Amino acid sequence: MTKSDEEVLRVEDLHKRYGDHAVLRGVSLTLTRGEAKVVMGSSGTGKSTLLRCINHLSPPDAGRVLLEGQPLTPATLNAMRRHIAFVFQDFNLFTHLKVIDNVRLGQRRILKRSKAAATERAMQELERVGLADRAHYYPAQLSGGQQQRASIARALAMDPKVILFDEPTSALDPELTGEVVTVMKQLASEGMTMLVVSHEVGFARTAADEIVFMDGGTIVEQGPPSTLFANPAHERTRAFLKVITHQESA
Amino acid sequence: MEFLDFAGEHLPFILEGVPVTLGLWILAISFGFVFGLVLAWCRIYAPTPLYLLATGYIEIFRGTPMLVQMFFIYLGLPEVGIVLDPFTSAVVAIGLNTSAYQAEYFRAALLSVPQGQMQAARAMGMGQTQALIHVILPQALRRVLPQWSNEAILELKFTSIAFAIGVSEITARAEQVGYRTFEFFDVFLLVALVYLVLTGVVAEVLQWVERRVHVPGVTTTGAAAG
Amino acid sequence: MIWQTLYDNLPFLMHGTWVALQLLAALLALGLVLGLTLALGQVYGPWPARLGGWAFERVFRGVPAVVLLLLFYYGVTDFVALSSFLAAVLALGLRSAAYQSQIFRGAIQSVPAGQMQAARAIGMGRWQAIRTIVLPQAARHAIGPWTNEFSSELKATSLAYVIGVVELTRQAKYIVSNTQGNILIVFGVVALIYFIVNRLGNAVLYRVEARLAVPGFERRSP
Numbered sequence A: 001m002t003k004s005d006e007e008v009l010r011v012e013d014l015h016k017r018y019g020d021h022a023v024l025r026g027v028s029l030t031l032t033r034g035e036a037k038v039v040m041g042s043s044g045t046g047k048s049t050l051l052r053c054i055n056h057l058s059p060p061d062a063g064r065v066l067l068e069g070q071p072l073t074p075a076t077l078n079a080m081r082r083h084i085a086f087v088f089q090d091f092n093l094f095t096h097l098k099v100i101d102n103v104r105l106g107q108r109r110i111l112k113r114s115k116a117a118a119t120e121r122a123m124q125e126l127e128r129v130g131l132a133d134r135a136h137y138y139p140a141q142l143s144g145g146q147q148q149r150a151s152i153a154r155a156l157a158m159d160p161k162v163i164l165f166d167e168p169t170s171a172l173d174p175e176l177t178g179e180v181v182t183v184m185k186q187l188a189s190e191g192m193t194m195l196v197v198s199h200e201v202g203f204a205r206t207a208a209d210e211i212v213f214m215d216g217g218t219i220v221e222q223g224p225p226s227t228l229f230a231n232p233a234h235e236r237t238r239a240f241l242k243v244i245t246h247q248e249s250a
Numbered sequence B: 001m002e003f004l005d006f007a008g009e010h011l012p013f014i015l016e017g018v019p020v021t022l023g024l025w026i027l028a029i030s031f032g033f034v035f036g037l038v039l040a041w042c043r044i045y046a047p048t049p050l051y052l053l054a055t056g057y058i059e060i061f062r063g064t065p066m067l068v069q070m071f072f073i074y075l076g077l078p079e080v081g082i083v084l085d086p087f088t089s090a091v092v093a094i095g096l097n098t099s100a101y102q103a104e105y106f107r108a109a110l111l112s113v114p115q116g117q118m119q120a121a122r123a124m125g126m127g128q129t130q131a132l133i134h135v136i137l138p139q140a141l142r143r144v145l146p147q148w149s150n151e152a153i154l155e156l157k158f159t160s161i162a163f164a165i166g167v168s169e170i171t172a173r174a175e176q177v178g179y180r181t182f183e184f185f186d187v188f189l190l191v192a193l194v195y196l197v198l199t200g201v202v203a204e205v206l207q208w209v210e211r212r213v214h215v216p217g218v219t220t221t222g223a224a225a226g
Numbered sequence C: 001m002i003w004q005t006l007y008d009n010l011p012f013l014m015h016g017t018w019v020a021l022q023l024l025a026a027l028l029a030l031g032l033v034l035g036l037t038l039a040l041g042q043v044y045g046p047w048p049a050r051l052g053g054w055a056f057e058r059v060f061r062g063v064p065a066v067v068l069l070l071l072f073y074y075g076v077t078d079f080v081a082l083s084s085f086l087a088a089v090l091a092l093g094l095r096s097a098a099y100q101s102q103i104f105r106g107a108i109q110s111v112p113a114g115q116m117q118a119a120r121a122i123g124m125g126r127w128q129a130i131r132t133i134v135l136p137q138a139a140r141h142a143i144g145p146w147t148n149e150f151s152s153e154l155k156a157t158s159l160a161y162v163i164g165v166v167e168l169t170r171q172a173k174y175i176v177s178n179t180q181g182n183i184l185i186v187f188g189v190v191a192l193i194y195f196i197v198n199r200l201g202n203a204v205l206y207r208v209e210a211r212l213a214v215p216g217f218e219r220r221s222p
Helices: A045-052 A078-082 A099-109 A113-126 A144-156 A172-190 A199-209 A224-228 A235-249 B002-014 B018-044 B048-063 B066-080 B085-111 B113-121 B127-164 B170-181 B184-213 C002-044 C048-064 C064-076 C084-108 C113-121 C127-162 C168-179 C183-212
Strands: A007-018 A021-032 A036-040 A062-067 A085-086 A164-165 A193-199 A210-215 A218-223
Touching: A007 A045, A007 A172, A021 A045, A021 A062, A021 A218, A036 A045, A036 A199, A045 A062, A045 A164, A045 A193, A045 C168, A078 A172, A085 A144, A085 B113, A085 B127, A099 A113, A099 B113, A099 B127, A113 A144, A144 A164, A144 A172, A164 A224, A172 A199, A199 A224, A210 A224, A210 A235, A218 A224, A218 A235, A218 B066, A224 A235, B002 B170, B002 B184, B018 B048, B018 B085, B018 B127, B018 B170, B018 B184, B048 B085, B048 C183, B066 B085, B066 B127, B066 C127, B066 C183, B085 B127, B113 B127, B127 B184, B127 C064, B127 C127, B170 B184, B184 C048, C002 C048, C002 C084, C002 C127, C002 C168, C002 C183, C048 C084, C064 C127, C084 C127, C113 C127, C127 C168, C127 C183, C168 C183
Parallel strands: A036 A193, A036 A210, A085 A164, A164 A193
Antiparallel strands: A007 A021, A007 A062, A210 A218
């Protein structure tokens, strides 16, 4: 996969409200092939909701999501979701399946790959995230960091056009975030198209092509990390960055 | 000694009822398993009319005695042209009855699977039914297994009720021996022992199944039911 | 026609219900006293009490109610004369004791050990602590499962039919035999009576549970 200007994901004016609370108030963004975009912002600003609306885990109230120009609709949903992988904050590995079967399930049942092909691919992806030796363990027998890497392997095996990461390190003990961030950096450098909600400043600085800063359900600022970290234009961005960079150095 | 002689003489005749008892039991709990899952599905996922039907069904079958249900089916249904032989009537009655209990266990088990599991399956591109089959059910069934085993053993004992409509299972055969020999105490003591062994063996088998399908991290829904 | 039949036979059904209720009350009372004794013996007693309780539970939970009824009626009357009603009380009551013993044992064991220690620390004797501190708390744990036991024993009273106790189900059978028909409607009405009694009983027990509720022992959600 190589970077290009070809548009993979386009999000147009998404709106979502829960009861009286408007969580998303018109969010638009695009991802081009090979681009890694990081969404930041204080908690409760709608970052996770944005990701969930993109693959319609929470259907948006208004707005459109297009994958390579094709809109997601209830009719095309299942067919299109296989191209949009989702990595959850709390992993959500299938508890009753061994790691290798977690990585095989979607390949077998959705992509209809042969067992041999699915197995080969699963081992390849587990190798990639450094878990080949844990293939026959159950999720409950792995550490949090290992579970999250396994869930990334599960995502990769589906040949997604884009991967959505929903705070992939925030449920982990601090000493375990590193192994997950390393895998994500590697993916970004290999040209995987990814949209990442995360406060991992290290990842954002070194691996992201662009940072999107959200506040109050809208995007207030976006730009390359060098610009945004060094010279944030918006008051809220400055305040937020001050807090998280301080935490990082602490 | 006298009892042992008695047992030696009459046990074979009583044991000929074991296949009937076990056949009745297996058919009834299998029927209850399938129908119980359908009812549980109705209670969780179905539109309101189906939900209400399933709820009403469960309330009625859990709120009335199995013997009355069995008479209703065996003696009553011929009035509307449905004639079933005693064995079939017993299978239907016990099956309908246990399905109502199994449904409630299944419902609790399905709801106890964390929501993230369904989300992860859907996010991958699975439809709801596909996700239920490949992700939710395998976990729910493992979680419910201890309670389900209790229910199955309870039903094994309830198969003796079929004797009241003339099914020639263990209890009915014991009663026949009683009327032949007039040794009622001995014969019913003997059949009690047969049931103790039978329920003991079945309990062992079910525990073996539990160990067999055990997966670390997929644990039971709660305390075993009484 | 059907309604006339039902109306004519209503006194029999009511009498059958009354007999079923008497049987239920007697078997539950026997089960309560014996079950509680067994449970206390198993939790606090010496090893023979624990072993005896365990064996009792094993046997009476492992044998079908129908077989117990037949054993106590036809079998025991070989030695002592028992009315079918009394045989039913004994058979179902002892069986219920096994189930209730399990309920009470679980309830007693769910009272934290610190409660007993605290009671002993302020100078209470063992028995006094059990009676005034442990059992009141255990009762609140037990009432939920006991409500289930009530329901299943109400339904079990119908099994006394097999030894000829003239309770509700046998009355229904008599009516059906005498009137040559109306089977569905008669058993339907009988089922309804069981259903209503069950509901009423549950409502009363829920009320008791709500009455007993103190902070820390909130009512189960229905």
